[in-house]
Amino acid sequence: MTSNHPAQQAGPSGAGPSDVGPPEADPSDVEEILSLQDVSVVYEPVGAAPTHAVRGVSAQIARGEFVGLVGESGSGKSTLGFAITGLATAPARIEKGRILFRGRDIASMDQDSLRSQRQGGFAMVLQSGMNALNPVRTIRKHFHDIFAAHRHVPRARREERAAELVGKVSLGPEVLDLYPDQLSGGMRQRVTIALALSLEPQLMVFDEPTTALDVMVQHAVMDTIRDLQASEGFTAILISHDLGIVLESAQRVLVMHDGEIVEDAASADILHRPRHEYTRMLLSHYADPRAEVVTLPGLEDRAVLRSDDPSDASAENPASSSPEPADPSAEPPDPSAARSAPAAPAAPPAPAASSDGASSRRAPVSRLRSGGTELRLQGVSKVYPAARRSGRAVRAVDDVSFTLEPGGATALVGQSGSGKSTIAKLITGIERPSEGTVHLGDTSVGDLGRSGLRDLRRTVQMVFQDPYAALNPLNTVEYTLARAVMNLTDVRRDGARRRVRELLETVGLTPVEQFTGKLPHQLSGGQRQRVVIARALACDPQVIIADEPVSMLDVSLRAGVLSLLRDLRESIGVSLLYITHDLLSARLITDRILVLHDGKVVESGPTARVMRAPQDDYTISLLDAIPNPRRVLTP
Amino acid sequence: MRYALRKVGLFALTLWAAVTLNFLLPRMMPGSPADAAIARLSQNGPVTDETRAAVEAQLGVPDGNILQQYLAYLDQVIHLDFGISYAFYPEPVSGLVATALPYTIVLVGTVTVIAFILGTLLGVLAAWRRGTWLDALPTVGGSFMNTFPYFWTSLLLLFFLGYVAHLFPTFGAYSATAVPGISWDFFVDILYHAALPAVTLLITSLGGWIIGMRNAMINTLGEDYVTFAEANGIGGRTVALRYAARNAILPNLTGFGLALGGVVGGSILVEQVFGYPGIGFLLFNAVIGQDYPLMQALFLMITVSVLVANLLVDILYGVLDPRTRR
Numbered sequence: 003m004t005s006n007h008p009a010q011q012a013g014p015s016g017a018g019p020s021d022v023g024p025p026e027a028d029p030s031d032v033e034e035i036l037s038l039q040d041v042s043v044v045y046e047p048v049g050a051a052p053t054h055a056v057r058g059v060s061a062q063i064a065r066g067e068f069v070g071l072v073g074e075s076g077s078g079k080s081t082l083g084f085a086i087t088g089l090a091t092a093p094a095r096i097e098k099g100r101i102l103f104r105g106r107d108i109a110s111m112d113q114d115s116l117r118s119q120r121q122g123g124f125a126m127v128l129q130s131g132m133n134a135l136n137p138v139r140t141i142r143k144h145f146h147d148i149f150a151a152h153r154h155v156p157r158a159r160r161e162e163r164a165a166e167l168v169g170k171v172s173l174g175p176e177v178l179d180l181y182p183d184q185l186s187g188g189m190r191q192r193v194t195i196a197l198a199l200s201l202e203p204q205l206m207v208f209d210e211p212t213t214a215l216d217v218m219v220q221h222a223v224m225d226t227i228r229d230l231q232a233s234e235g236f237t238a239i240l241i242s243h244d245l246g247i248v249l250e251s252a253q254r255v256l257v258m259h260d261g262e263i264v265e266d267a268a269s270a271d272i273l274h275r276p277r278h279e280y281t282r283m284l285l286s287h288y289a290d291p292r293a294e295v296v297t298l299p300g301l302e303d304r305a306v307l308r309s310d311d312p313s314d315a316s317a318e319n320p321a322s323s324s325p326e327p328a329d330p331s332a333e334p335p336d337p338s339a340a341r342s343a344p345a346a347p348a349a350p351p352a353p354a355a356s357s358d359g360a361s362s363r364r365a366p367v368s369r370l371r372s373g374g375t376e377l378r379l380q381g382v383s384k385v386y387p388a389a390r391r392s393g394r395a396v397r398a399v400d401d402v403s404f405t406l407e408p409g410g411a412t413a414l415v416g417q418s419g420s421g422k423s424t425i426a427k428l429i430t431g432i433e434r435p436s437e438g439t440v441h442l443g444d445t446s447v448g449d450l451g452r453s454g455l456r457d458l459r460r461t462v463q464m465v466f467q468d469p470y471a472a473l474n475p476l477n478t479v480e481y482t483l484a485r486a487v488m489n490l491t492d493v494r495r496d497g498a499r500r501r502v503r504e505l506l507e508t509v510g511l512t513p514v515e516q517f518t519g520k521l522p523h524q525l526s527g528g529q530r531q532r533v534v535i536a537r538a539l540a541c542d543p544q545v546i547i548a549d550e551p552v553s554m555l556d557v558s559l560r561a562g563v564l565s566l567l568r569d570l571r572e573s574i575g576v577s578l579l580y581i582t583h584d585l586l587s588a589r590l591i592t593d594r595i596l597v598l599h600d601g602k603v604v605e606s607g608p609t610a611r612v613m614r615a616p617q618d619d620y621t622i623s624l625l626d627a628i629p630n631p632r633r634v635l636t637p
Numbered sequence: 638m639r640y641a642l643r644k645v646g647l648f649a650l651t652l653w654a655a656v657t658l659n660f661l662l663p664r665m666m667p668g669s670p671a672d673a674a675i676a677r678l679s680q681n682g683p684v685t686d687e688t689r690a691a692v693e694a695q696l697g698v699p700d701g702n703i704l705q706q707y708l709a710y711l712d713q714v715i716h717l718d719f720g721i722s723y724a725f726y727p728e729p730v731s732g733l734v735a736t737a738l739p740y741t742i743v744l745v746g747t748v749t750v751i752a753f754i755l756g757t758l759l760g761v762l763a764a765w766r767r768g769t770w771l772d773a774l775p776t777v778g779g780s781f782m783n784t785f786p787y788f789w790t791s792l793l794l795l796f797f798l799g800y801v802a803h804l805f806p807t808f809g810a811y812s813a814t815a816v817p818g819i820s821w822d823f824f825v826d827i828l829y830h831a832a833l834p835a836v837t838l839l840i841t842s843l844g845g846w847i848i849g850m851r852n853a854m855i856n857t858l859g860e861d862y863v864t865f866a867e868a869n870g871i872g873g874r875t876v877a878l879r880y881a882a883r884n885a886i887l888p889n890l891t892g893f894g895l896a897l898g899g900v901v902g903g904s905i906l907v908e909q910v911f912g913y914p915g916i917g918f919l920l921f922n923a924v925i926g927q928d929y930p931l932m933q934a935l936f937l938m939i940t941v942s943v944l945v946a947n948l949l950v951d952i953l954y955g956v957l958d959p960r961t962r963r
Contacts, residue, residue, distance in 0.1 A: 089868055113873075120870030128868070133861040136880050138887075138958055147879070151871045181959040194865065201869060 034102075035205055035237050036063040036086065041099035041109070043081050043090060055081040057261040058099070063239065065204070068231055070248030070269070071241045072284065073258035074556040075527075080129070082258070083209045083241045085109070087126040088116045103205065121152035125203035127194050129210040134194045135182035141168070141193055142178040148200050155200075167196040170234075171226055188219035192226065199234065206231075209241045216417045217583050221627035224251060243556065245284050249273055249631030257281045273631055287557040290632070291589040291613045292625060300561045301568070301590050374408025374575065375443040375461060375544040377429065382438035383601075384424050398424040400601035401438070404594075406545065409571055411578040413588035413609060415624070416598035422581045424601075426547050429579070430462055431455045442545070460490050463538035465567075467550040469530035473522040479506070479533050480518035483540060490541035505536040508573070509566060528559030535566065542574070549581045564591050585628060589613050597621045640955045640962045648948045655940045659933060660710050664703070670723070670929045719934035724926030730934045733919060738901070740810050741908070741915030744831050746900045748838040753893050756846020761882045763847065764854035776851060779844030787841040788906045794833050795910065805833045808912040834911045838904060842896075849892065853885035860884070887958055894950030898943030 043056040055078040063069050073079040084090050086101060088108045101108040103124060108116065128134045135144060145164040149155045155163045165175035171192040182190055191211060198206060208227060212220040228251055231238045242248050248255055248269075255272045257265040257280060265278040276282045289296045384399040399421040406412050414422040427433040428440050431447050440447040442461055450458060466472040473482060483502040487493055493501050503514045509532040511517045522530055531551060538546055548567060552560040568591040570576050580592050588595055588609060595612050597605040597620065605618040616622045671693045678684050678692075701709070713719065719730035756779075763772040799807040806829065811817065815826045857863060858881050866876045901916060908917035916935065923931040955961050 087868055089864065117870045117872070120868070126865075126868040128861050128865050134865040136862045136866070136884070137960060138883055139879070147866070147871050147875060148869050151869070151875070183960050197865075197869060 033065045034062050035065045035067075035104060036239075037100075037102040038062075038082075038086070039100045039102065041082070041085060041101055042097040043078070043085050044095055044097045045081075045093050046095060047093045054097075055094070055261055056085065059258075059261075059263050060099075061256055061263060061266060063205075063237060065237055066235060067254060068228075068238045068240070068252045070252030070255040071239055071258060072243070072245050072248050072255055074243055074284075074558060076260075077258040078261040079241050079243075079258045080209055083126070083207050083239065086205075086239070087124050087207050088119070089126065117151075120203075121154050121201050123201070123203060124205040124207065125198035125201045126207045126209065127191075127198050127211050129213060135190060137182055140179060140181055141185075144193070144197055145178070145200060148197060152201070154202070163200070167200050168193065170199060170230060171196045186219075187215050188223055191215060191223055195223075195227065195230070199230065203236055205237045205239070207239045207241065210243065211240070212247065213242070213244075217624065217627045218417050220247075221629075224629075227251070244629065245557075246288055246629030246631060250629045257284070269631070283558060287561060288631075289586060290630060291585040291628070294614070296586070296589050298561045298564075298586075298590060301565045374577070376408060376441075377406040377462075377545055377577065377579070378441040379404055379425070379429075380439050380441070382425070382428060382435045382440060384421075384428060384433060385436040398601050399428065399435075402596075402598075402601075402603055403438075404596055404603070404606065406577050406579055408544065409575050409577050410594070411568070411571060411580060411592040413580045413582060413592040413595040414598060415582060415585060415588055415595060417583055417624070419600075420598040421601035422598050423549060425598075426464065426549055426579070426581055429545075429547060430464060431458050460541045461543055462545045462547065463541070463543040465531070465535050465538050465546060465548040465551045468554055469527060469534050470522070470554075472534050473530060475522050477521070478518065479511075479520050479522075479525075482533065483537055486537045486540035501540070505539055508539060508570070509533070509536040510562075511536070526559065527555045528562055531555060531559075531563050532566065535563075535570075539570070539574070539576070543576060545577050545579065546570070547579045547581065550583070551580075552587060553582070553584065560587070567591055583624075585613060585625060597624065641952050644948060644951045644955070648944060651944055652941065655944065656711070656714060656937065657707075659937045659940065660707055663929065663933060670927070673927055714937070720930040722923075722928055722931045724922055724928035724931065730930050733931065734916070734934055734938065737914055737916050737919045740913060741917065742900065743827075744834055744913065744915060745838065745904055746897075748835050749842070749896050749900055752839055752842045753846055753896070756843045757850045757882075757886060757889065759843075760847045760850025761854055761877065761885075763851045764858060764885075765877045765881070767855065767858075772851075775847045779847040781844070782840050783844035783848075785841060787837055787904075788910060790840055791834065791837040791907055791910045794837055799833060806830050810914050830913075834904075834907050834913055837907055846889070849889055850882075850885060853888055854881055857881045857885040883957075887954065890950055890954055890957070894947050895943075897950070898946035900946075901942035902939045 038059055038061045041056060041059045042054065045053040045055055057078075059082060071079050071082065081090070081094060084094070085096055086103075086108070088111065090096055096109045099109065103119070106119075108119070111119070135141070139147075142161075142164060145167070146160060149160045149163070164178055168175060168177055173189060173192055173196070177185065177189065177193065182193075185193065191214075195211070211227065212223050215223060224247060227238070227240075230236075238252075240248055240252055245255075249272065252269055254266070254268050256263050257272070257278065259278075259280045265272065265276065265281045267275075267277070272281060273285070276285055283299075286299050289298060380403050382399055382402045383397065386396040386398055388395045402421075402425060404412065414425060416422050424433065428435050429442075429447065431450055434448045442458070445454070445458070447458065477485075480499075480502055483505055484498050487498045487501045487505075491501075502518065506512065506514045506517055511529060511532055517525075517529075517533075522533070525533065535546075535551075546567075551567065552563050555563060564587055567578060567580070571578060578592070580588060582588050592609050595606065595609040596603050597612065597618065599618075599620045605612055605616065605621045612621065613625065616625060671689075674692050675684050675689055678688065717731050719734075722728050722730050722733055725733055759775040759779075763775050766772055794805075795807055798804045806812065810830050811823065811826045812830070815823055817823060860881075863876060863880050866880045871880075902920075904915075905917035905921050907913070908915045909921055912918070916938075919931070920935050922928070923935060
């Protein structure tokens with residue numbers, strides 16, 4: 003009860019001995035709101051070995067700062083966030099160290115005083131705002147529960163205060179009457195922010211606040227968070243795996259790796275003068291898809307035909323390796339010319355080494371030899387009838403036409419609900435088009451019967467977004483792949499076993515013997531996605547549809563899977579339909595792009611040209627929604 | 638409101654289908670009650686045509702075509718006229734059912750409701766205080782009691798508390814000397830006789846509710862909305878009841894609906910062991926005595942009560958879970 007008294011803010015006087023924090027970039031006499039001193043968090047699950055998720059972390063956060071906490075999955079960033087907000091519960095335990103919030107140690111506080119700290123103290127916005135609201139309570143009741151718990155708003159003012167709070171996150175008072183399932187994902191996350199704000203916190207921890215949201219919504223929610231931080235003046239800690247989002251918002255960034263903070267510096271320094279190699283590695287996976295030349299480690303732009311040494315690229319900042327990001331509107335679109343020019347056939351056919359690449363990119367040799375199948379959509383529409391008499395029919399795909407040539411790579415880009423996944427369903431025969439035709443070579447997919455569809459599986463295969471869900475956790479890699487081989491081809495016994503080994507080699511899971519007996523949970527996310535790709539290749543398909551294949555993977559694993567997808571076109575001549583909302587990866591591995599909005603193609607053309615000189619407003623807004631730290635931080 | 642109307646409409650349709658099936662099924666079976674009676678008689682010697690005619694006249698042979706029969710049947714169902722019982726000749730079936738029904742509803746119905754409420758509360762407590770003795774005791778105890786077959790439990794209770802210790806009566810719904818009527822003495826006597834069967838039913842059904850609720854609640858405790866409520870400093874009791882338990886109870890309601898529907902079917906074994914004159918007891922005797930009118934009436938009633946219970950739970954679900962209303 004005494005906690006939110008101003009007298010308590012005096013500092014860490016009573017709580018500990020001389021409090022010497024590590025030297026900071028700006029050691030002015032700003033008041034510290036949070037001080038982490040050698041904090042370690044351990045997970046102690048029953049019947050399993052303990053895991054040290056956070057090891058000896060120290061950091062100081064000043065009042066009013068906007069700090070980013072960045073790391074890949076398993077880095078301990080969320081664990082630290084939960085510890086800071088007093089939410090670390092079994093099996094997690096704060097092993098040692100002190101978490102001083104305004105001088106009082108949270109780590110050793112009992113539940114009741116912790117609870118009273120939450121009003122006027124620290125608040126948290128969770129990763130999946132989608133599920134952070136109780137489905138059986140209206141939004142109004144959520145606010146009233148908080149007001150009732152802390153009694154910091156007089157009863158007569160509560161209704162007015164709740165309306166005011168949802169107003170701060172750009173929602174109208176009518177949402178108070180609604181249940182969570184009546185709100186969109188972005189609205190729900192706004193409501194959770196408003197709820198956290200209702201505590202009048204001095205420190206707010208945002209744990210991946212926009213990860214589950216669509217790019218455009220992501221952008222808008224981040225804008226709201228930044229505006230609120232400025233207007234309400236709380237201290238903010240933004241936890242994210244996305245360095246781009248963090249750099250765009252935070253003044254200072256803590257980079258976390260394997261439970262330790264490996265770098266703590268101002269955002270501009272992180273971007274321009276990263277000191278730790280892990281930070282440099284993270285940065286190297288960011289690039290502006292609008293740039294003239296786009297490279298990632300192991301994935302150099304295909305317009306550049308003279309790459310020097312791509313294997314060394316992981317250690318360098320793309321800002322230094324590529325020419326300065328040009329203003330797309332100022333320059334004429336011309337790299338498309340360089341792109342389409344068949345420069346490569348002149349080059350000697352290089353051995354299929356995945357790290358090297360630029361020289362022999364052009365000709366899909368094997369598919370040219372075997373003929374190949376063209377995928378052609380003509381005026382395709384898909385209308386889903388109204389769910390109820392009162393509802394309206396949904397036109398998920400509206401008059402879409404395009405051709406995917408053998409060995410080609412086309413990106414379908416758009417936010418969720420744009421119809422891109424429906425197109426995948428139409429091509430694989432899961433859905434039939436309401437109008438228009440889908441042709442694979444001479445076959446009309448929409449007219450296929452049951453057995454025709456089974457044959458279609460040999461021609462078209464899919465790679466799914468979530469490699470966890472796409473593999474049966476009880477089957478070994480060998481079993482999974484052998485089933486695919488035997489279901490779709492006539493190869494049996496030793497032949498099937500040989501084929502499995504071949505597939506594993508194709509997707510770069512070598513030495514093969516190490517992987518055949520593994521179960522999915524024993525593999526990393528990237529390895530799992532490679533197994534999914536190997537399974538798709540089992541029957542030597544002509545077309546692979548990859549639906550957001552890297553969106554669930556850590557950035558350091560993405561490039562490997564992307565380059566595998568790209569190299570498959572050259573090595574076995576398969577053509578690729580790449581469905582994504584991520585324009586950077588689309589730029590890197592596809593030749594052509596279709597931008598979808600509300601089921602319609604709003605723009606299409608060579609990928610580089612569309613990105614560098616977008617014509618449609620929607621394409622432009624998609625490009626603008628990409629976090630771009632350089633836009634903010636470059637002087 | 639639209640939701641409730643839709644459910645009621647669906648209920649009416651299902652009810653009609655059940656009533657019609659109850660009419661059709663016996664007519665699709667080979668043979669007839671008269672054939673069965675004559676077959677039994679023929680074991681003692683040849684059956685003359687006069688005897689056959691007499692049996693058929695006594696049991697009643699349907700007249701008119703199937704549609705007329707169906708309409709006559711519907712008319713009888715509406716007037717709750719199910720004919721005369723064979724086994725308890727010449728009692729009308731409706732009278733027999735009306736006598737047995739209150740006993741079963743009071744005994745099995747009350748116990749089912751108590752078991753659900755008590756089991757759910759214990760389950761909430763066990764999940765909320767996970768890992769403490771408040772968790773271990775109901776969970777381990779519940780699964781232990783669940784492993785007892787209930788006729789075995791009832792025999793044990795009957796033998797030790799009834800026969801050996803003479804603490805409780807061993808038979809019937811009321812004492813032979815009691816005067817049935819609305820009086821305090823008779824009410825106490827009823828409770829006294831219902832104690833052992835009730836305890837048997839409670840012991841064997843409680844564990845399932847405890848464990849079901851505990852597991853559902855442990856799942857909802859891991860949900861983000863519970864973590865977020867805690868992060869907002871909402872008090873423990875509110876989080877446990879209004880956030881975690883409130884959501885955890887939803888799937889259990891379906892099970893409760895099924896259990897409630899089963900109440901009218903009675904508990905054949907328990908009623909049989911304790912000689913309790915409820916529906917289960919009646920059904921058992923109807924089957925033994927090949928009492929077709931009684932069986933048909935009982936089956937129809939059991940079906941209808943399952944439907945009614947499900948309708949009630951569906952509507953309750955709609956009240957408790959806003960997502961189902963849309």
